[in-house]
Amino acid sequence: MDWLEGTIVITSIRGKNLLSLNELTKQAILEVLDVAEAFVEVNRRTIKKVPALKGRVIASLFFEESTRTRLSFETAAKRLSADVLSLAVASSSMKKGESLRDTIATVDALGIDAVVMRHQSSGAALQVSRYVPHVRVINAGDGLHQHPTQGLLDAFTIRQVLAERNGATGTETGSELFEGLRILIVGDVRHSRVARSNIAAYVALGADVRVAAPGTLLPECVSDWPVTVVDDIDEAIAWADVVGLLRLQRERGSGSFVPTLSEFTSAFGLTVERARTMRPDALIMHPGPMNRGIEIDSVVADRSSAVIERQVQNGVPIRMAVLYLSVVGSVEESQ
């Protein structure tokens, strides 16, 4: 997984697939963040629905379990007035051994404009985009590769919170708040598609990104990444403007990469003691679901500097922006 995996450079996701944030320029990322700002307002209305995607059909295919991503994508699609086809994989023909290709062909035969998909294999979304080139594919997480909308909503949340402190809106501040912003990502980087998407977004926007993890939970190729690996986590925590924690992914076997969970917590967890050494205005982020008491102490997670709930709230407007740009922007080319 080389950092420069994609030779594609996308300057706007209008009418395009969203497979990886590594392909996007700063301009493309900022466009999504700015459009999401308009959808934050829509989500504050009594009637939180606009007709922009009326008559479009979006298939939601989650081959791997998910609560917040699936709910927020489907909410986003419905608030744009799209029709949502939702495939519950556990009760589908995939259980009978149907291949990914055949499943996609079946869904495509029903007439769809976009697919939102999550899959346990890295590159699955790219593969599907080759099967159905006339359908927009939005990657909602593929294996250890990417989780683009999470990366976008984390960048959006940071910009929103920092802009509010200055009494401004995110759109007004553009990317200036990210220039030199000190972001520390802590935890299971190896198994984290969120980390890969976060790093792509933060680096494109101009932040100084560092990662801290036990050697076993860093990917081999981390030296090719545009980040610094820190030796002393306590020093890094005192340095950071933003501390982004990652979930220890026990379902991907992370448990066997650390001696014991409590040792991981004492060496890399955001404990109450560590949180005390943070800058007073530093943000604490977590993509969820949290392992309270492992990568983050329960008390720390509930502190006001933790913007974890904000991240969940921003999931809907970011995904509305992605669907709006990708699907509405596509019509001219596809017809």
Added chain:
Amino acid sequence: MAESSFRSVTSHDPSFIARSQLLSSDDVARALRRMAHEVIEHNADVDESVIIGLQSGGVAFANQLALVLGEISGHAIRSGQLDVAFYRDDLLRNPAPRPASTSINVDLTNQIVILVDDVLFTGRTVRAALNALTDWGRPRAVQLAVMVDRGHRELPIRPDFVGKNLPTSLEEAIVATVDGVWIGSKAPS
């Protein structure tokens, strides 16, 4: 996005080539004042009205109109702004317009809504706005105020208050701001 009340004619739309200025900023201010008097003549209970500017060209006019109405009537007149990008019927032809900010902090049920735009042309923006307004309640009445009516309607929509009627050809372009009104053409892209 903070709306600046002073936009030069070129920053309004870089592809616009002005041929001549039809109204000065003083003319525009006078027209707005006359429209304000017409609004009051038409609506005895003007303090129950909400002035809503359509993004982006209508916002400065709406703010100005609300101000003048407040001066004349002695009541503070509520105002807001509306972006109709998500309600347009031409998303097929002109995909994904960049949305601007919407802010309507009032339940519009039983209010008199006065929509304000810079130029009335095909009527499709107004159609989209009427559609959008229903999400904020059921207004008692909706009226339409525009600085310039340039004709060529494609829908059964007519303005209640007009700053200036300007018969135009389809090839011409109009820019109307609080700084003045210009006629010209669009640079071929």
